Amino acid sequence: DTGVSQDPRHKITKRGQNVTFRCDPISEHNRLYWYRQTLGQGPEFLTYFQNEAQLEKSRLLSDRFSAERPKGSFSTLEIQRTEQGDSAMYLCASSLAGGPYGYTFGSGTRLTVV
């Protein structure tokens, strides 16, 4: 297991286009998290899954954002009708549930909306 993988590493898209990011967590981890990070800010929570169930969503997650984890393994985050304000680093992390375990983060996907 090589840790948490995210794809793509970079994405440049035109305003109004849809984009989809993928995250492959550590296989033993049943929790998967999505965060967004902009310049000068810490990671901001978007949503998380336990197995295939989406348990919590942040108010930051507008209706243009949707996340799935269909089989409780990899996850996708889709942004529809992208806006310039969506430009950010999108981070995925995974962990075990049921205790104060730290997260293992991926390298992130940097989105630039032009």
Next chain:
Amino acid sequence: AQRVTQPEKLLSVFKGAPVELKCNYSYSGSPELFWYVQYSRQRLQLLLRHISRESIKGFTADLNKGETSFHLKKPFAQEEDSAMYYCAFSNQAGTALIFGKGTTLSVSS
């Protein structure tokens, strides 16, 4: 609202000097607290957890419930400690971590 405050954006010290990165949280219960570190061009990684009471790379952090603080300390800074440090918090229900805005630590010789 539950939040984490890291009051310093940048902390510059000389090699060998003591380091203290401040972190305060707002929560009335028993929190779970973490420090994460991001070295240049690397991914965010866990440095230490309060529940472990461990020392990693010479860093320690003590939870002070009275002051709602979890400051990160190291007695003698090294140049390789230069990085961005984030304090993170979760409540007892185990909800997703809330991160502070981070402090950049710069250690120079």
